[in-house]
Amino acid sequence: MRDFSTQEARNRSQVELRPLTADVLEPYLVGLADPEIGRLTGTHVTFARAEVERWLRTRAEQPDRLDWSVHRATDGEFVGEAVLNEIDLDSFSAGYRVWLLPEHWGRGYGTEVTRLVLEHAFGELGLHRVELSVFAFNPRAQRAYEKAGFVLEGRRRDALRWDGTWHDDLVMAALNPAH
Numbered sequence: 001m002r003d004f005s006t007q008e009a010r011n012r013s014q015v016e017l018r019p020l021t022a023d024v025l026e027p028y029l030v031g032l033a034d035p036e037i038g039r040l041t042g043t044h045v046t047f048a049r050a051e052v053e054r055w056l057r058t059r060a061e062q063p064d065r066l067d068w069s070v071h072r073a074t075d076g077e078f079v080g081e082a083v084l085n086e087i088d089l090d091s092f093s094a095g096y097r098v099w100l101l102p103e104h105w106g107r108g109y110g111t112e113v114t115r116l117v118l119e120h121a122f123g124e125l126g127l128h129r130v131e132l133s134v135f136a137f138n139p140r141a142q143r144a145y146e147k148a149g150f151v152l153e154g155r156r157r158d159a160l161r162w163d164g165t166w167h168d169d170l171v172m173a174a175l176n177p178a179h
Helices: 007-012 022-033 035-041 049-061 109-124 139-148
Strands: 015-019 066-072 078-088 093-100 129-135 151-162 165-175
Touching: 015 109, 022 035, 022 049, 022 066, 022 078, 035 093, 066 109, 078 109, 093 109, 109 129, 109 139, 129 139, 129 151, 139 151, 139 165
Parallel strands: 093 129
Antiparallel strands: 015 066, 066 078, 078 093, 129 165, 151 165
16 A cells, blocks of 8 residues: 655645554544544444454455545644545446544645545556545535545435434545546
8 A cells, every 4th residue: 555654745735644553543543433523424333442453453454445544744643534445446446435533624634635545546546436425414525525526426315314314425426537
């Protein structure tokens, strides 16, 4: 997996992507337990520490995904997670997801992380399509994805029930401009 913590990446980005490891266990647990991150990702699950530790030790063994920890370039502080999942090299496609700790919202990190992941997906992996879903109540994320090149393709109506209310899930995708 490509490590984006090179000088080249630091020169052009506010963030660095590094392989996700147990080195970030404590702030990673904070993010997984954050109620607003849970709402924005539609996650009703509570993660046990032992389960997360096990995942961080074994996640590199998953052949159809790449997981990165996101760090602020200036000081290396953990900012969040980015993932290419369901990588299908036969169809040249993958899914994408990202979450950032709330104290890092509104700084352009999400757009930059997404651009770096797309650069890797389209350049290093040679993928043609990367898709994601985002809940309609998260316009900040929608704008970040659009700035990085994602286009709205559809709407899954009433796909999430949260606190007694139904919410739509928006499907977005970015296509490799070189294909």
